[in-house]
Structure formats: structure tokens, C-alpha cells
Amino acid sequence: DQQVKQNSPSLSVQEGRISILNCDYTNSMFDYFLWYKKYPAEGPTFLISISSIKDKNEDGRFTVFLNKSAKHLSLHIVPSQPGDSAVYFCAGSTDSWGKLQFGAGTQVVVTP
Amino acid sequence: NAGVTQTPKFRILKIGQSMTLQCTQDMNHNYMYWYRQDPGMGLKLIYYSVGAGITDKGEVPNGYNVSRSTTEDFPLRLELAAPSQTSVYFCASSTHSTGEDGYTFGSGTRLTVV
Numbered sequence: 001d002q003q004v005k006q007n008s009p010s011l012s013v014q015e016g017r018i019s020i021l022n023c024d025y026t027n028s029m030f031d032y033f034l035w036y037k038k039y040p041a042e043g044p045t046f047l048i049s050i051s052s053i054k055d056k057n058e059d060g061r062f063t064v065f066l067n068k069s070a071k072h073l074s075l076h077i078v079p080s081q082p083g084d085s086a087v088y089f090c091a092g093s094t095d096s097w098g099k100l101q102f103g104a105g106t107q108v109v110v111t112p
Numbered sequence: 113n114a115g116v117t118q119t120p121k122f123r124i125l126k127i128g129q130s131m132t133l134q135c136t137q138d139m140n141h142n143y144m145y146w147y148r149q150d151p152g153m154g155l156k157l158i159y160y161s162v163g164a165g166i167t168d169k170g171e172v173p174n175g176y177n178v179s180r181s182t183t184e185d186f187p188l189r190l191e192l193a194a195p196s197q198t199s200v201y202f203c204a205s206s207t208h209s210t211g212e213d214g215y216t217f218g219s220g221t222r223l224t225v226v
Contacts, residue, residue, distance in 0.1 A: 004154065032212045043116070043202050044155075046214025089154060097162055098143050098206045099170065100215075102154030 003027040004092050006103035014111055019077040021106050023090030026071065030092035034100065035064060035075050038087045047088075048075070080110045114138050118203050118218035125193040125225045133188040133221050135203030143206040144186040145215065146170075146178065148199040155202060161186055193225045 005024045013019045023033075031052050036044035050057040050064045050073070057064050063076045077084055087107050091100040119134045137144065142163045147155035147170075157170030161180040175197060177189040186205075190197060200222050204215035 002154075006154075009152075034212070034214055036214070041219070043204075043217030043219045044215075045217070049212045049214060051212065091154075093212070097160060097168075098208065098215075099145070099157055099160060100155075102147075102156075104152060104154045 001026070002103075003030075003101045004090055004103040006090055006106050008106050009104070010107040010109070012109045012111060013080050015082060016079045019075075019080045019084065019108055019110070021075040021077075021088050021090070021108070023073045023075075023103055024071060025073070025092050027092060027094060027101070028068075028071070029094045030101075031095075032093040033064070033066060033073050034091045034093065035062075036089045036091065036102075037084075038089065038105070044089060077108075080108075082110050082112065084108060085110045116203055116205055116216050116218035118201075118221050120221060121219065122222050123224070125190075125223065127193060127195065127225060129193050130189070130191050131193070131223075133190070133201055133203070133223075135186045135188065135218060136184050137186075137203075137205040137216070138184065139205060139207070139216065140183060141205035141207050141216070142183065143208075144180065145204045145206070146176075146186070146188045147202045147204065148172065149202065149220075150199050158188065158201075190223075195225050197223065198225045199223060 090103040146158040159178040
């Protein structure tokens with residue numbers, strides 16, 4: 001069963017505007033949620049995480065919002081830059097061994 | 113620091129052949145993981161290790177084996193390769209058990225089984 005879902009396979013946004021990436025989950029036992037960014041032919045790189053006891057975490061241009069009642073989280077990138085063009089994965093962590101459940105990813109394209 | 117190093121980067125195997133995907137990290141991380149990514153899908157956990165000598169199965173372990181004799185190395189063994197094992201394989205390591213600081217991933221091994 002897919003516990004983490006990213007229902008938008010792609011997103012196109014203009015440079016300087018806000019990118020909003022969405023993620024839904026079904027497992028209420030997730031302790032942490034994480035976002036990763038992946039360029040072609042590279043491994044994913046960690047962007048930002050949020051604890052399940054918080055509703056917002058911010059790091060520079062990246063902000064993650066968590067709505068536990070809706071089992072929904074989102075990543076906001078403001079302002080979007082051409083270097084942000086990549087695939088973004090949402091992931092949830094449930095246990096003490098750091099194992100992650102990943103969504104299928106959203107391809108972001110930032111246009112000039 | 114090199115971080116997480118995976119070799120080889122690319123490999124073509126024939127059905128029934130075996131191979132070992134190498135993974136080495138130089139960050140002294142206790143936690144290490146092997147994931148596979150199929151086209152249009154998220155990463156799925158194959159095996160993981162919480163320290164030298166300790167390994168356990170993930171979500172999709174069939175057809176694979178691992179060992180962890182040292183903190184640095186976590187090789188993934190494919191026995192009797194099948195076309196369903198065509199995928200991109202990522203090794204990762206982490207310092208925190210809950211994963212909130214994120215993994216460090218290797219650059220991946222693209223495997224094709226024909």
C-alpha cells in the first residue's frame with residue numbers, strides 16, 4: 001500500500017513566483033516528514049523536515065506546512081529559481097530505525 | 113568528505129547472473145539503507161542496517177542479500193538476476209535513528225537485466 005502520495009507528477013512555475021508542492025499520507029503513525037530534491041543522474045538530497053508535533057518549519061526559501069487532521073503536507077519554495085528545477089520527493093518516517101516511505105515525486109520546472 | 117560512494121554507476125546483467133553493488137560511507141554513520149527506484153515510482157526500501165553486524169529486511173527484499181561487516185561498507189548482493197530487478201539503486205546513510213536530519217544518498221547504480 002502506498003502510504004505517501006504525491007498526486008501531481010509535474011509542476012511548472014515562473015521564476016520568482018511561489019512553487020507549492022503537495023503530499024498526502026495515510027499512516028497517522030508518521031513521526032517525521034521529509035522533503036528531498038533530486039537532479040537527473042544524482043542521488044536525492046535532503047531539503048527540509050518537520051516533526052509531526054509541529055505545523056510549520058522554515059529554512060530559507062523553503063517552508064513546509066503540516067496539517068495532521070487532513071493528513072496533508074506541502075512544501076513552499078519562494079521565490080522559485082531555475083536551479084530549483086528537479087524532482088521533489090515527500091517521505092514519512094514511522095519508526096526508530098529511520099526507515100522512510102517515499103511518494104512518487106513531483107517534477108518541478110522553473111521557467112524564466 | 114566523499115560522503116556515500118556507490119559503484120558501479122551503470123551495469124548490464126544477463127538473466128541469471130549475479131553481482132554485488134558496492135556502497136561505502138566515510139561519515140561514521142551507524143544507519144545505512146538500500147533503496148530502489150523504478151520509473152515513475154518512489155523509492156522502496158530493500159534492506160537496512162543499524163550498525164555493523166546488524167541488518168534487516170525492508171519492503172522489497174526478495175532476490176537480494178546484504179552484509180555489514182564494518183561501519184563503512186554495506187554491499188548489496190543480487191543473486192540470479194531477473195528483469196524485474198531492472199532499476200536504479202540508491203544507498204544512503206544516516207546519523208539519526210528517526211531520520212529527521214535526512215539521509216545522505218549516493219549517486220546511484222543504474223542496473224539493467226536483459
